Amino acid sequence: MRGRSCDSNGLVLRSDYFGDPLAWRAFCDLLFDIFRFDVSPLTVLGGPDPTSMPTGYFDADGRCIANLSAFSMPVMIDGKHIKAAGWQSGAVRPEWRGRGLFRDLMQITFGRCRAAGFEAILLTTRHPALYQPLGFRTVPQWRFSGPVPALPGGIPPARRLDIRQPDDLALIREALRCRQPVSDRFAVLDQSHMFLLNAWLSPSISLHWMEQEHCVVASELTNDERLSLLDVVGAAIPSLGTLIGATAAMATHVDVQFPTDRICADGQPWDARADPDEGATVLMMWSRHMALPHGPVKLSPMADF
Ligand SMILES: CC(C)(COP(=O)(O)OP(=O)(O)OC[C@H]1O[C@@H](n2cnc3c(N)ncnc32)[C@H](O)[C@@H]1OP(=O)(O)O)[C@@H](O)C(=O)NCCC(=O)NCCS
Structure with a gap:
């Protein structure tokens, strides 16, 4: 089946599964359990972003154990249109942490973004050290x-x-x-x-x-x-x-x-x-040419993800 493979933990790795109602539900449950963040209103708002590229691990009961999603987020940086992706919904259920699942998901998602021709990737996080090995850098906000x-x-x-x-x-x-x-x-x-x-x-x-x-x-x-x-x-x-x-x-x-x-x-x-703006959450960016924005910037909270 498209976008599926088994890993050594007995989990099933699935990509681009938002079209499957059970898998979408399992994804919403993961985000609610980990972040208390309810994304189900998206159904009323026209459904999930069609550019989403989720990759997740599912167990034999169909529970979503871990996920990381990329989506298209073109941005203007210093007057230039940049074909950028955003990363969001990165989470692993507590009992499955520390086994490298998230490292796998980051590497898979990073490879997918590069293959799709994204020039830059943006994310917000409280754990910047997670993303530094991939070359993400913190963009100070103001x-x-x-x-x-x-x-x-x-x-x-x-x-x-x-x-x-x-x-x-x-x-x-x-x-x-x-x-x-x-x-x-x-x-x-x-x-x-x-x-x-x-x-x-x-x-x-x-x-x-x-x-x-x-x-x-x-x-x-x-x-x-x-x-x-x-x-x-x-x-x-x-x-x-x-x-x-x-x-x-x-x-x-x-x-x-x-x-x-x-x-x-x-x-x-x-x-x-x-x-x-010294909040606990920081904005991070990877860019093909490592061209970070010049001068003081902030991502509008309405674009926050
Ligand atoms: C953060 C989280 C996704 C990590 O998942 P995980 O599957 O346990 O991570 P992995 O086992 O794949 O670890 C990958 C690497 O990240 C490091 N790491 C794990 N948690 C980390 C954290 N909170 N901060 C910094 N680094 C971390 C690991 O040490 C490991 O490093 P290594 O590659 O040098 O060995 C998971 O703890 C989680 O879901 N936390 C709650 C939600 C959250 O904070 N999500 C992140 C959103 S930005």
């Missing part, structure tokens, strides 16, 4: 913050979207389909599955539709009225004053969670301060 600019008068309030409403979901999908990268320095070019799943699973994320500008704004507002701008999905990016005026006019501070090269305020580039 947060950008600055003053709220003057808000232009007469800005119509943006409409709050509800991703669980089919019409709103269709609108978000269409905006994602036509989007421009939110930064020319470091941003995803075409990846909608993680945006939709992150928005679905995170109640603190608000999505707004700006009718005139034809864009979806993803943001979070803290109790002390600090606005965190997560992503702007559209063909163009409105000025920061317009964005804030339409979505959170009461905000007193603004943090932007992606490089700000396309953000303007008061008719000029926004004067943002970059501070290291």
Whole structure:
């Protein structure tokens, strides 16, 4: 059978098995058991990313014991379109750890990505040492913050979207389909599955539709009225004053969670301060030419995976 072989532990190694409903269910169970992360809403959101290349070990009862998936995630880095893959859903059940299963999955997935012509691979992890032997390097991430600019008068309030409403979901999908990268320095070019799943699973994320500008704004507002701008999905990016005026006019501070090269305020580039983002999870990248992005960058949390 395609994509199957037995290994010395008596497990069955399977690739590209998301089309098999039982194997998909077993994969969802693995992610829930290990991370308490429920990916089953993806079924409502149109199914798993069709570019996914999962490889997993299954036992005789059909339980998914271990998995690592790659998926297509083209990115813009320093003005260049890069054919990149993301890696995600890397996990091994506790009773099977320490036997080299994950090392096998990394090597298989790495080989598949190279054979598929990916120039770069990105992942986020709390265990960077796992990936260093394959040549992955940590890309330091930054947060950008600055003053709220003057808000232009007469800005119509943006409409709050509800991703669980089919019409709103269709609108978000269409905006994602036509989007421009939110930064020319470091941003995803075409990846909608993680945006939709992150928005679905995170109640603190608000999505707004700006009718005139034809864009979806993803943001979070803290109790002390600090606005965190997560992503702007559209063909163009409105000025920061317009964005804030339409979505959170009461905000007193603004943090932007992606490089700000396309953000303007008061008719000029926004004067943002970059501070290291020192969370426990780090962004790692392998690149065929080892060309890491220059200057302070951050992957939009809406593209996080
Ligand atoms: C991390 C995890 C996937 C490792 O799986 P595993 O099958 O036990 O790993 P392997 O036995 O194949 O070990 C491969 C290598 O990684 C090393 N390694 C294992 N766990 C590690 C960790 N947490 N941090 C750093 N290195 C680790 C091993 O020492 C081994 O090194 P070697 O090749 O030099 O001998 C597994 O512990 C797990 O599922 N953890 C919980 C989920 C998680 O953290 N996933 C990673 C997502 S990025």
